[in-house]
Amino acid sequence: MFRQLPRIPRNCPPAFLGRYTVQSGDTFFTIAQMFRVRIEGLSVNNPHIQDPNLLFPGDVLCVPGLIPYPCSIILKPQVRVPFGTSGVAYVNFAPRGGQAISFMATLPSPATFGNFDMYTGEILIPAIGGYGNQLFPTPEDPPTWSSRVELPTVVTITPNSRAVIRPSNSFTGISGPIILEAVIRSSSCQPQQ
Template identity: 40%
Template sequence: MGRIPTFCPPGFTRYMVGKGDSMYLIARRLRVSTGFIIANNPHISNPLKIYPGDLLCVPEYIELPCCTVLKSPIPSIHTNGLGVALADHLANGEQSVSILAKGLPTPNQFGNYDAYEGFITFPGIGSYHFMLYSTPEIQPTWSRTLTIPQPLFYKGAVVQVRTTNSAAPVSPHIVLIGTLCK
């Protein structure tokens, strides 16, 4: 009988090792780093030795390109606010996510904030945040594209648009949220 993980993190599924599999080949097939697969399988003491029948936790693959609608976590507060997150593979092997938000009030209506930022959380890995830029219209659109050097996109990643203060650390207010390409 193969080795079995106690549980798999959110956004992961179980994969049964087959003949000829290695951590490297599985990671390559899923477009993630070998270290990422190893880190999420602590029940495998020696990652160079996996056997048919072992169960591994692997990220649930998402088809790219994909688009996710971002909505207010509290619809009664931000009735006009809406956004999208577009995730895609780039020709050089990197990945990108573009966030666009519209219909948002000025950030200072939420408190001591002067801008919006995009925030992406990858369960079990960490997060990225990046400033969104506004267009000059009276009702601006906030947007930006983030390029990620190694593939990370998998089911369970959460995308947010939240308030920020570019000059002082202030706890953010989540304005829009969505799960990447679920």
């Protein structure tokens, strides 16, 4: 039986640095809808697909994104933290289109940093603003805290965006200092080959 080898771009244009692997049933139309881009824009930025009406599962398309993703970055401590405190942020496609950033970190109790009872993970995008969500702990000691922030489809994570985790007080709404942080750069997120 003949099986089509996946068609993978050598590189992607600057505004199309994200990559999407075609799934069974995908069309240029459905992928364009998912990423809120015109079909013509998707087609012209994927010259390795000669016929846009013919996609195969496993084909890889360049999709809108100013940083290559999926992308994982290590969050670095910004204040004195207990031994073993660490975290990562993962930028990927959101389940309903657009982008999402997931946070996962091994952290001490938020009270370690003052009058705080929870953590938040935030993506701070230059010239746009911040989006965040509460992190939730696992039962281990110390727990692993995690959450996902889904961005509106009109928002794109740009270079120099900052992924941060900070403690917060759920009653007063006061946020504490940034505990872990990473700056997202194109060079820190290389496309998958």
